[in-house]
Amino acid sequence: MIMENTYKESAPERPEAKRSVFLWIDNLVNVDFLTQKRKPINYIPYVLYLTILGIFYISNTHYARKLQRQIIILEKDVTNLRSDYTQSQAKYMNTTKYSEVEKRAKDMGLERAEKVPYQIIIKK
Template sequence: MIRNSYRSGKRPARKKKQVSIFGVIEKYVNLDAFFEGGLPVKYLPKIVFISLMGIIYIGNSHMTEKNTRKIDKLQVEVEDLRANYTTLKASYMYASKQSEVAKSVKKMGLKESLVPPVKIQVKKSEY
């Protein structure tokens, strides 16, 4: 049985028809006329060439980005290695000073000579 119900003067909101990109393209570009006589094979080499060039272009840009990231990573590594080299070189230079060598050999029981070295001269007739 149908019931009587109160209806307001407003109708329920209608859903808007969603417009897609392909719908807009189909509206303005008449592709049916283009394919009326079948697939135009005469354009196939051009389409394949353009597709191939697009794939090569995309691959090239990916390879460039990959190489750029690799270069940045290697530059950071080189900076770290350069800092380590500088630190080790400074440490070596400090450890090879006469006073530091004297301190380290004192533990072995060696003493630093206080007498300067003497030059030995040999006559030509002796050798």
């Protein structure tokens, strides 16, 4: 029995693995150089500094958003109070007119004086 030479069948090509974001970041940011010269424990102060800085940044952002919400609420209150003040001022201006005062005085039974007021002087 004579064997023939045949070509080896190649395995079916596997589709290329999908590139994920994490693989891209891993290839972009290679941090192996950090452990080549120094021990990882030497980096603890830097990591703590960056952690504290991050916490400060986050807390500052939350505080700013809280203040912004309070400012919006207070601006609405100021708008409402300004309109109330304008209405009260208009009402006051209307009620202090001479004709309005005279109408209210008539309702209470008061009449306009016919004589001019005069001063009584007592000599000792």
